[in-house]
Amino acid sequence: MAQSTVHILLPQTAYSSESLIRGPKKQAAAYYLGNADLQTVSWNVTNITATMVIQVSLVTNPVESTDSDWFPVHTVVFNNQTTLGYANIEGNFVWIRAKIQGWSQGIVNNIKVAY
Numbered sequence: 001m002a003q004s005t006v007h008i009l010l011p012q013t014a015y016s017s018e019s020l021i022r023g024p025k026k027q028a029a030a031y032y033l034g035n036a037d038l039q040t041v042s043w044n045v046t047n048i049t050a051t052m053v054i055q056v057s058l059v060t061n062p063v064e065s066t067d068s069d070w071f072p073v074h075t076v077v078f079n080n081q082t083t084l085g086y087a088n089i090e091g092n093f094v095w096i097r098a099k100i101q102g103w104s105q106g107i108v109n110n111i112k113v114a115y
Contacts, residue, residue: 048106056093
């Protein structure tokens with residue numbers, strides 16, 4: 001099945017002294033497609049030193065300002081890297097978001113999810 005939905009989990013964001021940012025919640029594959037369980041997350045970063053965590057939730061209306069309703073499904077540690085990458089994430093999740101923590105330099109050009 002071809003991917004037909006793309007959401008931006010985190011738009012272009014440059015480091016500006018915030019070591020932790022959470023992107024807004026976006027609908028995951030199961031939100032619309034019921035039993036759909038494959039999401040592809042892609043990222044494009046420049047000279048970044050940080051940890052990217054892709055988090056998901058099964059809660060109907062998860063709290064976005066904390067991690068209490070969320071759990072991690074994929075983590076990437078960047079050490080002064082410029083890279084493009086992707087990961088396939090399987091699971092019937094309702095919501096998905098990106099979190100950047102331990103951020104000390106660089107630019108997130110984008111983080112996207114497709115399904």
